[in-house]
Amino acid sequence: MRVKSAGLLMLLSLLFGTFPLALAGQAGPQRTMIVMGGGTIDVRLPDSSMALSRAELLHWVRAAATAVTHYYGHYPVAHVTLRIRSFEGSGVRHGVTFPWHGGTIMIHVGTETTVAELKRDWMLTHEMVHLAFPSMADNHHWIEEGIATYVEPIARAEVDEYPVSSVWRQFVRDMPQGEPAPGDMGLDRTSTWGRTYWGGAMFCLLADVQIREQTHNRMGLQDALRAIVNHGGVISQDWTIEKALATGDRATGTHVLENLYGKMRDKPVNVDLDQLWKQLGVETNGHSVSFQNSVPDAATRMAITPPRG
Ligand SMILES: [Zn+2]
Structure with missing residues (x-):
C-alpha cells in the first residue's frame, strides 16, 4: 500500500x-x-x-x-x-x-x-x-498499486524466491478481480480495491505483452519501468501520469503505455483473460499450472518470467 x-x-x-x-x-x-x-x-x-x-x-x-x-x-x-x-x-x-x-x-x-x-x-x-515509481495524483493510485502488484511476484521469481509457476497461477486466479464491474468508469475514475490493485496489474500485464510483441521481445515493461526510475521517477517525486508513461514509452520505442492509458483511463475495458492465457501458453487445472511452449506467444511468457534452471 x-x-x-x-x-x-x-x-x-x-x-x-x-x-x-x-x-x-x-x-x-x-x-x-x-x-x-x-x-x-x-x-x-x-x-x-x-x-x-x-x-x-x-x-x-x-x-x-x-x-x-x-x-x-x-x-x-x-x-x-x-x-x-x-x-x-x-x-x-x-x-x-x-x-x-x-x-x-x-x-x-x-x-x-x-x-x-x-x-x-x-x-x-x-x-x-x-519506491520505484513517482507519486501520482489520487485518481492514478491504480498505477502505483498495479505496478507493485504485477512486479512483486515477477521480481521474486527472477531471483528464485518464488516459483515461476506460482506467478502465473496467481495471475490466472487473481487477475479477473481487475475486470470492470457494472457502472465502472475506467481506471482513473473507479477507485475500488479490485480495479486499483488488479485492474492496475492487468494494465501492466497487457502493456508487458504488447511491448514484447512490438519489439520482438527485445524490450518489456521492465525496460520502461527502469527508464522511469533512471529519469528520477521515484516515490519522493511528484510526476503526472503522462510524464511517467511517456518516459517509459520512449525507452521501449513504442507508444504502448500511452495508448493503453488512453483506452482504459475513462472507460471500462474488459480483457479476454482466458484468451490471453491461451495465447501465452498458460494452462491451469485446479491448483496446478502447466505451460505450452508450442503456442506462438510462449516466447513472450518466457521473456516475462524466464524459466529457472
Ligand atoms: Zn501497495
Whole structure:
C-alpha cells in the first residue's frame, strides 16, 4: 500500500496503533544499515522480543531488496527508512510506503512469526517496488498499486524466491478481480480495491505483452519501468501520469503505455483473460499450472518470467 495523504495517515495510525510521524528516531542498538544495489536501507528493528532472530529478520529484508535490485538493475532509491514493528501473533501485515525522507516503509511482523512465514512473504517486496515509481495524483493510485502488484511476484521469481509457476497461477486466479464491474468508469475514475490493485496489474500485464510483441521481445515493461526510475521517477517525486508513461514509452520505442492509458483511463475495458492465457501458453487445472511452449506467444511468457534452471 502507498499512502501520502495526511488524513489517511492519521486513520492508519489509529488503526495500527503506530505513529509514523515520529519515524525519525535516534540511532540505537535496534538500527542497522543494509547497503544494496547502490541504496542504503536504514532498518529499525522492533523493540519487543521476537521468535525470529535479528539475523533472520535482516535476511528477509535482504531477500526483498535483492529481488527489487535485480528487477530495476539497482536499488531504486539512495536511502529508505524501513521501520519494522511487531504485533502479538504471527505473520507479516500492514505494509505501508510513504514518500517522506526519500522513502519510508513501515511493516508489521508478529512476535511469533517463523522463518517459513518470512520466506512466503510478498509484502515487503511489494512495498519496496513502490519506491520505484513517482507519486501520482489520487485518481492514478491504480498505477502505483498495479505496478507493485504485477512486479512483486515477477521480481521474486527472477531471483528464485518464488516459483515461476506460482506467478502465473496467481495471475490466472487473481487477475479477473481487475475486470470492470457494472457502472465502472475506467481506471482513473473507479477507485475500488479490485480495479486499483488488479485492474492496475492487468494494465501492466497487457502493456508487458504488447511491448514484447512490438519489439520482438527485445524490450518489456521492465525496460520502461527502469527508464522511469533512471529519469528520477521515484516515490519522493511528484510526476503526472503522462510524464511517467511517456518516459517509459520512449525507452521501449513504442507508444504502448500511452495508448493503453488512453483506452482504459475513462472507460471500462474488459480483457479476454482466458484468451490471453491461451495465447501465452498458460494452462491451469485446479491448483496446478502447466505451460505450452508450442503456442506462438510462449516466447513472450518466457521473456516475462524466464524459466529457472
Ligand atoms: Zn501497495
